[in-house]
Amino acid sequence: MADLFDTPGGPEAPAKGRPLADRLRPAALDQVIGQDHILGPDAPLGVMLDSDTLGSLIFWGPPGVGKTTIARLLAGETDMHFVQISAIFTGVQDLKKVFEAARIRRQNGQGTLLFVDEIHRFNKAQQDGFLPHMEDGTILLVGATTENPSFELNAALMSRSQVLVLQRLELKDLERLAQRAEQELDLALPLDGPAREALLEMADGDGRALLNLIEQVSGWKVDAPLGPDALATRLMRRAAQYDKSGEHHYNLISALHKSVRGSDPDAALYWFARMLEGGEDPRYLARRITRMAVEDIGLADPNAQAVCLQSWETYERLGSPEGELALAQALTYLALAPKSNAAYVAYKAARQAAKKTGSMMPPKHILNAPTGMMKDQGYGAGYAYDHDAEDGFSGQNYFPDGMQRPVLYAPVERGFERDLKKRLDYFVKLRAKRDS
Known part of the structure; x- marks a missing residue:
């Protein structure tokens, strides 16, 4: 070597x-x-x-x-x-x-x-x-x-x-590099101001790519400085750096998800477009967009999941590139929808509680008793049929005997969950009344 x-x-x-x-x-x-x-x-x-x-x-x-x-x-x-x-x-x-x-x-x-x-x-x-x-x-x-x-x-x-x-080069860094190149070549690039800026943007933060572009441009014989449109017809824009299985993939999907969570439709559409331009599979994006509806919007807007699933189905029927518009519409809907992760948090808390109390039996009054022996054991004894209650709510305990009742679901004061919170508070008061 x-x-x-x-x-x-x-x-x-x-x-x-x-x-x-x-x-x-x-x-x-x-x-x-x-x-x-x-x-x-x-x-x-x-x-x-x-x-x-x-x-x-x-x-x-x-x-x-x-x-x-x-x-x-x-x-x-x-x-x-x-x-x-x-x-x-x-x-x-x-x-x-x-x-x-x-x-x-x-x-x-x-x-x-x-x-x-x-x-x-x-x-x-x-x-x-x-x-x-x-x-x-x-x-x-x-x-x-x-x-x-x-x-x-x-x-x-x-x-x-x-x-x-090491950081990608900013436009000011690329401009310094372009000036060095002009000094080395002993000529000014045949570009007007906007075209020069477009050339720097074509390099996408890559100094070596910029110098290769400059080497091409410097050999052109033109009568007057070229504008951005003329430059674009003569040069191909450098492909954006993107690896569908590497860190750039995860960085961009993280940016997309957080833009939706932050209720910024413009940023969400930008990162969505960045991933598509990088060659990302629209079906992967459809799945992730649906996950955003479940995780970050939840019951604050129950229609959000339906919008995502419909846009996903529309993509499958139309294909690319028209189908991507349906996904973009769903993404915009999610960004502007009321946000809540209350159900998501409740689900995770329920999983933790289940791990800690996984061997505890349900209370006997809510167990079925198909045999005489099970009746003798007290299965089903004392069960209150909720529909027989005047307000349709018995207030009975449905957690294992001896387990302290947890509070898992805490709806927010946003969107449809505002109504769910009112219902939940109503049942809490009724339960307290029954217990007393």
Whole structure:
């Protein structure tokens, strides 16, 4: 496995023969754009370098935000040999060669900063293989991942590393990068103001993607600056980052659910659209939307579940893309519906109570007595038939004998549950009257 300190083409490759993203690779940490929260003087990496206490690191962040560049610069700052590998293309034998070379280097007085791209792609055994070499100082590991390390990396590896979160680049960061590109190319991009902003948005927070777009735009021969429409016809927007089985999936469904719970239809529709644009299965969204009706609206609006089920059925009949509109309508209905989780809370409390008292028998007066022996045992004795009561309510106890009566369902003063609360209070008063 070759050490990859130099970029493809070697250090002597002419600038014009190298991609723009490579030509603009920062030569020092203070040239890195958009990651001041980890590189500033009082930020984690700044403090480590100042105190000469750099340890193993895990860089977690989206593509194109500088993970590889920062790792390379850290090696330079600490006079360590930089080795870059990818978990996708590296096998066990390759790793053994990397560790052996690092061991020899250490014997000769030089440390090795091993940068592992896509480190989450290594399985548990491969991740464990790094531990002894980290502990004895053979390597200083810097791993990079776009996935949540809490889910993808071993606890042992995590405990020996510090996780640093790199952020997607904001528009102001991308604008600084665009200005650097114009200086390097010695030309101004042939775009008007709105088109320039549209170009930055196309990059979706990815600096490498922006430089690739700029490299295309800079070669265009036009008579006048292009507007947003002309730009859109010449360039394809970068696909949004979305993984239907990864953390982005769960982040977006969480945002969608909480937007509905927070009665914000605009935000709910936005996250719904984000998931659809990312390729999410509308049937998954239909199921989750129905769950929102059950969990967060409940009996405050009993019609909410019916609306969801009808929209789900409409989607099944119409298919995509027309059927998504029915789901969007249901989502809007839920966002504006009165909210209550009273039934949800009551259900969970009932499950807990059932676990604690799971062996207690029902009171005998509400048990059927189909045999003479059961009658002799008192089954059904004293049962009060509610329809015979003047107000249709007997007030008898239906919990196990000896169990203190719990209060599980507490309806809110919103929507239809306001009426249910009145009924519940009425029965509480009647029960108290019967007991007295």
